Amino acid sequence: DAGVTQSPTHLIKTRGQHVTLRCSPISGHKSVSWYQQVLGQGPQFIFQYYEKEERGRGNFPDRFSARQFPNYSSELNVNALLLGDSALYLCASSLAGFPTNEKLFFGSGTQLSVL
C-alpha cells in the first residue's frame, strides 16, 4: 500500500509569491495534518483537517490556509511568501486524527526554499 505522498518534493519560490503544497493520505485515512519544520527545529503544527472540516489550527498567520477534498487529499496554501517560510512541510495522516489513540503516518515532506 502507498504511504502518505506529498508533492512536489522540492520547490523554490521568491518573496511575495504564492505556493500550494499537496498531500495524499494513506487509503482509508480521513485525517490530514500539516507541520512546518524549520532547519534545526522540531515540527510545528499548522493545521488538521478531518472529514473536510478544520479540526485544529496552530499559531500561524492568516497567510497560511488549507483545505481537504472529498477524496481526503489536502492542500496547504501560503500567500505572500517570506524568507522565514523556508522549511520542510510535512503532511501526516491517520484514521481519525487522535495521535494518542492511533498512529500518525508522515510523508517525506516538501522542501520549500524562499529566495
Place this chain on the structure above:
Amino acid sequence: AQSVTQLGSHVSVSEGALVLLRCNYSSSVPPYLFWYVQYPNQGLQLLLKYTSAATLVKGINGFEAEFKKSETSFHLTKPSAHMSDAAEYFCAVSDGNTDKLIFGTGTRLQVFP
C-alpha cells in the same frame, strides 16, 4: 501550555554502546508522550508512545522509554547502538484533548564504528 525539552542537540556513541536521549516535559495535565525518529530525507516514524497504560514503554528497533512523573522525564534508551540508529530523534507531547503534537527541538544521534 505544554512543552517538551530535549537536552543535547547532538549525541555521539560508539556502536554497541548504550544510547540515552533525554526528554523532559512540562504539562499541567497528564501528558501523552511520544518519540519519533527521522532519517535523512524522510518523514517522521513513531518509535513509541506513552498513554498511561505502563510507565516502561517498549518501541520498535529495540528502543524503550520510561515515564517518570517525579522527574517529569521520558528518556529514550537502547542498550546497544547500531550504525543504522543514526538519525534525528524527536520527543513530542499531546494533552489528549487536542489532535496536535508539540515537538521538541530534536537530538541528532551519531553512531561511530
